[in-house]
């Protein structure tokens with residue numbers, strides 16, 4: 198049962214852009230009649246069956262039922278999008294009036310919040326994380342005004358790798374007057390709880406997850422959003438009717454059955470090994486702790502290290518130009534062989550500079 202009342206829902210609806218609140222959704226051909234039908238002459242499809250000649254289910258019921266079973270969240274609280282990117286963009290399109298409303302975001306964090314804000318002509322009010330990448334809760338709350346509709350928190354955060362304490366996020370949920378979007382793309386690699394455990398207590402909470410990381414399905418482009426059913430029904434109205442294609446849904450239904458625990462455990466084990474090994478390389482000044490499938494390292498000369506790795510055909514992410522990440526590279530945890538190769542290149546480079 199949802200632990201919020203009609204007044205809470207009314208308050209959330211006031212955050213929605215007026216044009217979206219009044220939106221009459223495009224009704225797809227199959228929406229209007231619910232009975233059983235044998236002959237489909239309503240959608241101008243090609244009648245000759247090849248497996249893909251019919252439009253797919255715009256509500257993605259079967260896929261959502263599988264997600265529901267895996268996550269323990271009701272179908273009415275789930276949105277499936279074309280990657281998390283679609284869910285992020287929908288947050289802007291649903292809540293933010295262009296060139297009027299603003300959003301609050303932490304920095305450094307995921308770049309897509311800014312891209313989506315720029316596309317939608319919405320101001321981003323950035324709040325720098327503390328030096329140790331912890332959350333400056335007061336500063337975040339102080340940045341907000343009556344035009345602040347969204348606050349983006351990424352936990353575990355990309356690129357810093359740390360998660361934020363649940364109590365701090367709950368305080369923001371209770372005190373911030375807009376929607377709080379918590380991006381949990383890396384939650385499966387973390388030992389902390391997902392905020393899905395408190396989803397129904399906070400009608401202003403939107404949790405983003407994805408099948409791109411721990412589930413290993415980046416190529417399928419399937420992102421998940423979770424929120425109260427009132428917010429999810431607005432997402433359903435604003436999205437493109439057929440935002441998820443049938444081939445992707447079929448693949449996902451097959452691959453979502455897999456047990457990901459073995460792979461996730463292997464990645465976490467490698468993460469510990471890579472962190473220890475990087476720590477013993479003298480030119481690595483700092484290895485930040487990580488709850489994700491990557492590690493952020495501060496090195497002497499990030500550009501040179503990056504070039505050395507590139508020359509050996511290994512690519513990492515250079516984050517050194519980002520405020521708060523000066524001198525930092527972000528390194529994804531690969532297979533043991535891939536990680537060994539990366540470490541070997543760095544060690545060799547180090548040795549060649551000792552003499």
Ligand SMILES: *Cc1c(COP(=O)(O)O)cnc(C)c1O
Pocket residue numbers: 279280281282283307351355380382406407408409410415418419420
């Ligand atoms: C990788 C990542 C995502 C996933 O994006 P998709 O569009 O679902 O592939 C979302 N948020 C963050 C912070 C990420 O790093």
